Amino acid sequence: MEDQFADLLIRCAKQDQIAFKQLYQKASPKLYSLALRLMQKPELAEDVLQESFIKIWQKADTYNTQKGKALTWMATVTRNKALDKLRSQKLKSNEMDIQYEGLDFASTDLEPDHQEDLSQEMQRLRECLKQLQPSQRECILLSYYYGHTHQELSEKLNKPLGTVKAWIRRGLETLKPCLS
């Protein structure tokens, strides 16, 4: 599946609009899912998805396979778009009705019986994440998927800010050699 994303992206770089539509159809469900968690509102998430795909179309020629998988490159584009939008609109999760939360999807997929659906790269990342203490892993995943700040995590998890910061710092320290 992954090669297909890369192939489509390379065709997009040549202004192939059919390839772009196929890429949208295949990748948008995951990228929209990411945007939904970061933005919390479907209409805002759709705006982010739209802007992200326009950027993907415009910047497709800057992608190469050395930059990693096409889906992860597109996820980074989408995530950065969402964070930019949140920053520019000064939107904060505590000002919105929370519609998406929790890590049920991640904890389920960290189980071995879901392994065959995951790419090799995700399987390696999963092994690294499993080395973390549950609290460390939870803080890092909530930061990635929901864009929560340390303060927001502290409030959400009902833990002191210093504790949350320490969990994140130690979690990243543990992950670093594993990811490298």
Place this chain on the structure above:
Amino acid sequence: MSELNRYQNPQVFEKLAMAYAAGTLHGRARQRFEKLKSEHFYLEATTSAFESKFGNLVELLPNEKPSGRVWKNIESSIKSEHTSEGTEKSSWFSWLKPAYAVSALAVLLAVFLVLSPGTKDNIAYAAVLEDTQSNPIAITRITSDLSVSISIMKELKLEDGTVLRLWCHPKNGGEPMEMGKISNTGETILTITPEEYENMKTIGKLEITADSHGSAQTSARTTLLKGFLNPIKEQ
């Protein structure tokens, strides 16, 4: 340690790049890092490497279907972008073509006039005659000593029995007047009367035709070249 020196320390910038990619770097620290990242390739490359690792987390997300509106907006956006690029290109070329043609003709005329020693001071009118594809093929000079010189720069292929004639068209749109037969190659010199020379003020355009049979009045005529007649010095 200055801020940049701090970021040049791999122990520091790798940690920050990782935190940025994982999404645990927030607020002003994130903005400061983004600024430095845009200025220093090694920070950008390190961050990009970590982003490609954490980006795999998207695989764990459940699929969610966006509304059809999103694709429609994306499609219309890239199509309008494509159209505006096309418009820009066509407007660029539509601007370029006459500009190029005018400048090419001006250069051609200037070169020709400069390379005509002894006559350039006498040149009263000049015209560059172009074919139907706007290629400059001939240069005509009318001098105050009552001569009309027609230089064909690229030989015109003619069928047997066909003759070339030079015509002048009044600015007011009256009937064209024949100035004489010309050769299909090299230079032809025609002589005009003082009245005809005086009359050149009223001429707007010159034309070279190919006349297949008979006289100028009875033959089948095809326009091969034409061009505007320009005064070179004040009359």
